[in-house]
Amino acid sequence: MRRFTLCLLVLSAIVGGLTPGVATAAPGSGIVDVRPLGGRQFEVSVYSAAMNRTIPVWVSAPDGPAPALYLLNAIDGGEAGGPWTNRTDAAHFFADKPVTVIQPIGGRASLYTDWAAEDPALGRNKWSTFLIDELPxxxxxxxxxxxxxxxxxxxxSASSALALALQAPGRYQAVGAFSGCPRTNDPLARAVVRSQLQLFGANPDNMWTPGDPAWIANDPVVNAERLRGVALYVSAGNGLPGIHDTLADPSISGDLPRLTDRLAIGGVMESVVRDCTQPFTDRLAALGIPATIVYRSGTHAWPYWQDDLHDSWPLFAAALGV
Structure with missing residues (x-):
């Protein structure tokens, strides 16, 4: 019961957004160090004046001009369980692609938003300012x-990616939302967001107070019309065992306890993701907004998100003009 309760609390990590309005970058932000990692890969240290700290950023850049693909990490911000580049084949997959891939490391339980106040547990979060203004x-x-x-x-970060497009119209030609919950304004969404922040020892009112208009401004269902013209890829599993939920899958490697954990915990999480995503895709359909929507069997696990990254690339490439 304790693990199940923890699962439900952690599930709230899939709900998030960004504060309304395009933030203005604080002066003094910029690159402080670039360390080549071999080939086209670099570790770039970027100072954020808005957060008064240096953010490590993994970059994969081809020779010559290229569009950018920003990859946002899951609940730990890539700090503990690992970022995209540790959990998937992203580095290898993009090694020959004409795109600069940018992956910030950090933002644990921040929802990649600008918080109204500093938090004793999470510090100063101004992630929308960093992602929209400072980092590019x-x-x-x-x-x-x-x-x-x-x-x-x-x-x-799935709903955070959508909210970035809401916050900075015209900035992003394509958005991928993998196994997220693109809702912030309904009572259940607000409750799970607040519960998730409390799980990490944070005060939810330091992000958005109950009356903050950000809850509405960042809801992709409410603001779906503003996504018209953006190439959208939205995915979710149903929580039932899928192609990666077997003992033979490389991510399981015959480990029965690991598989049991994924089916029990990841299955519950992804079943809620599926229900949470439906209102968003229904709203897109009602408005006649084109989107690639993938509903599948499967749990809340990285192998499925690696598949999403591969499968969404043709859509992204077309939108980016490469």
């Missing part, structure tokens, strides 16, 4: 970016 401007000093952009997120 800093990277443009070192890498040849064309100005066309896509952003993809999974679990916690």
């Amino acid at each position: 401007a800093a990277l443009a000093e070192r890498f040849a970016l064309t100005g066309r952009n896509a952003v993809a997120g999974t679990s916690m």
